[in-house]
Amino acid sequence: VFIFFCAELAGQTIVRGPYLQSGTTSSMVVRWRTDLATDSKVWYGSSPTNLTFNITLPGSRTEHVMQINGLSTNTTYYYAVGNSTGQLTTPSSGHRFKTNPAPGSSLATNIWVLGDCGTANDNARSVRDGYYNYIGANPTDMILLLGDNAYELGSDTDYQGAVFENMYEARLINSPLYSCPGNHEMFSADSPTQSGVYYDIFTFPVAGQAGGVASGTEAYFSYDYGNIHVISMDSDDTDRSAGSPMMNWLEADLMANTKEWVIAIFHHTPYYSTSTNGADMRNNALPILESYGVDLVLVGHTHNYQRSFLINGHYGINFDSTTMAVDLGDGRLDGDGAYFKTVTGADAGKGAVYILTGSAGQVTGHPLDDPIMKVGLIELGSVSIEVLGHQMDVKFLDTNGNIDDYFTIVKQSPVGASPVVSITSPLDGAYYPAPQAITVNASASDPDGTIDFVSFSVNGQLIGTDNTFPYSQPWTIPADGIYNLTAVAWDNDGNSKASVPIQIFAGLITTCSKVNASSDDAEEDPSGAVSLISPDLELVNDAGLQTVGLRFTGLDIPKDAYITNAYIQFTADETGFDDPCILNIYGEDADNAATFTTSNGNVSTRPRTSAVINWTPPIWQNVGDAGPAQQTPNISAIIQEIVTRPGYTQNSAISIIIDGIGRRVAESSNGAATLAPEICVEYDLDPPVFDCPLLFANIGDPCDDGDPCTTND
Known part of the structure; x- marks a missing residue:
């Protein structure tokens, strides 16, 4: 809108x-x-x-x-x-x-976070529309911008196109906007004097009028919203040294804070950063934030999404998981369980999650090589934060409004023993048609009290609660896919416990994954030399017939699944071609494909599947096309051979090897991360039914079983 x-x-x-x-x-x-x-x-x-x-x-x-x-x-x-x-x-x-709600009140609160959104183009609008699709008619209680809000110079004209015109108007008229300055703002502004465009167009609470300690400057400030305390800092143009006015104010502000949740925002990432800006914030701001129990730190500057584990005390270069990790799980109610933080005792307030979310306007590829990071995504998107009482749910939303990462933080005041809960039905691994109405049942008890209620979630989304034994929740499986079910029991002492999640399957399941790192697409020339940094992929003639390797992670295809369809989607990088073009597509015959290296022959010498698919692509007419002409034939036979290997697991990576003759030129992960090759695999967990019993044929051969339905013909 x-x-x-x-x-x-x-x-x-x-x-x-x-x-x-x-x-x-x-x-x-x-x-x-x-x-x-x-x-x-x-x-x-x-x-x-x-x-x-x-x-x-x-x-x-x-x-x-x-x-x-x-x-x-x-x-x-x-x-x-x-x-x-x-x-x-x-x-x-x-x-x-x-x-704002009364100080300390625990009302449902929705926060929208945009990092480096200032491109003023359709990328930013697609991120906006993804959030709008997700939030629907629900209110957005505040918007947080993480800097670099208006490229290139942070000028008034830049801000007009990037924020105010044909961009966020539908929310700006009813959702208060807050920000921290980025480096691009400082081309047209000056923090020490609070002058220039950034300081002219915003009015932030600097006198403590919204809660928090007065800062006297819009470069850094804080405010309260119910039981949430939000801190905005300047990591670019304000003194970041220990004992500086900003650091002294930060400690005074946190010392005075009484709100349950603390969220901090600034522009430069303190981790995976070679800049002094990020290092200064890591060395000087993070110890203060963590000593007062900060829960969530949001930064931008780098144009992708990365999310840490729950950590504490990582202020140097090296991460020691034995002393700095509070919880190395995924933080998901339907996964390893939420991140729990106690509010009393020696560990009160210990642990924070750090989110780099700088892809609200553009993306650039960086490997997930910082050991504190649990999740890394090279895709456009924004973050939604939802706080209700003692629970904070954080979600990364893509341009369609899909939740591509999520986690939960729960605050606890332990009194007595925690409850015990488990899902009794459906069974883990159950398979259903879709749509299908089912009932999720749970058993819950409390060793030293009573159960107040049990909440039920599917893929991290609450579907209902029940406060009466036996605990259950009806739910309709909406479509084919994989669903993770979790129950959380809450007792009369305020303790909560999540069940071990169960996974159910419905219908045909489709999973897709892009090449997401430089070491996951490779070109090997006839001499055996391997390049991992090419801005495009020549398939396959490039002053000689080369071998191309593609590696895909995160597909999560169960072992021995029945592969019904699979293909790789390329995007045309050039229209130049050599014909005839006949490409041979193999899989790497490995349990878990390793990343490519520059070792001589690293692509061509890898073992190959016996299944091979030949592809004769038509001429690619336009740069940027990603349609049927750039899509491989069905390579399900290759994927089937890999997932039935004895050592294959659901977490395994899969590699594809391509050789042949001729030339088509596709985008690589280095050239354009969002346009990198993508594999999509459709699979079933039930074996196919062959209902042509009178025909001597193999599954996949054409036949007609005589019924009016073409299924399994």
Whole structure:
């Protein structure tokens, strides 16, 4: 949904906004820009048709900054903006704001986080649309920008296209916006003097009016929202040394904080960083943050997504998992279990998750080589944070609104023993058609008390709760796929315990994976020399017939699954060609394919599957095409041979080897990470039914069993 306000009144036009800033429990700042200077007026009230209150600021200006005071806590108001002559926006259900909840209250809160979103292009809009698809009609209580909000120079014109026009208007009119500065902001701003574009267009709470200790500068500040304390810091243009004003303020602010959750944002990543900016924050800010129990640290600067384990005390170069890891699990309720943090005792507040999310506008490939990182994704996306009471759920959303990573942090005040819970049905590994209505049942007990309720989740999403024994939740399997089911029991002492997750399967399952590292696509020339850094992939003639290797991870295909279809999708990098082009596609005959190296012959000497598929691709007409012409034939026979190997496991990597004659030129992971080769595999867990009993044929041969259905013919 694009909303561009260009209302006119007496010759005046709104050219930016309105947008919301610096919400508190009793006030809200509304900003907008007009082409002509006039006075400023805001109307507000309990409904779009009942804007019974108004405030006016005399004088003339084009930058309108209006603070509405005297509001009720946790209350929704509707508003319109204009001047003493009349309204420039039409009252609507979208033009609204909600004051902050009472300090310490535990209300459901939704936060949207965008890192390095400032490309002002369709990449950013696709990330926006993915979040909109995910959140639907649910409110967004605040938006956090992690810097580099407007490329290239952070100028006013850059900000207009990257943030305010044809970009985030539909949320800016009803969700307060906060930020930290990035390095691109500083081309047009100066933090020591709080001058320039960045400081002109934002109004942040610097006087402690929204909670937290007053900082006196918009370069760094803090505020409260219910039981959440948010800290924004400047990792680019403010002194980051130990004992600096920012570090002293940070400690004073955290010392005064009483809110349950602490979220910190700044631009430069403290891990996987060679810059002094990131190192300074790691050495000087992180010890302060962690000593006061920070829960989540969000950064950008590098244009991909990486998420750490729950860690504590990693301030140097080397990570020691025996002393610095609090929980090396995946943090998923339907996986290894949530990350639990105690709020009492010697380990109170210990452990934080660090998220690098800098792909809201573009992506660049980096290997996941920092040992603190649990997940790494080279894809466009943004982060959604959902907080309710003692639980925080964090999700990375792609451009379709799919959840590509997720984890949960739970705060506990241990009193007595934890409950015991397990899912009793369906059984782990069960297979169903889809759609199919089922009931998830759980057994739960508490050794020293009673069970308050049991919550049920599917793939990390809550599907319901039950507070009555026997504990159950009806649910309909919506479509083919893999589903992870988890139950969490909560007892009368506030303790919780997640069950061991079970996995069920429905129908045909499709899984896809892109080449995601330089060492996962390789070109070997006729002499045996291997390159891992080519910006494209010549299939296969490049001043000689070469051998190309592709390695795919994260497919999670169970051992002995029945492969029904598989293909590799390439993207055309060039339209030049050599014909005839006949490509031979093999699999690497290995239990778990290793990454490619530059050792001589590392691609061509790998063992190959007996199955081979020949491909004669048509001429690729346009750069950027990724359609049927760039898609291989069905290579299911190759994948089937690999997944039935004795040593293959669900976590195994799969490699494909291509040789032949002729030339087509495809994108590589180095040339364009988002356009790298992608394999898609469709599989079933039930064996195929061969219902042509009277024919002497093999499965896969054409036949007609005489019934009107073509299934298994």
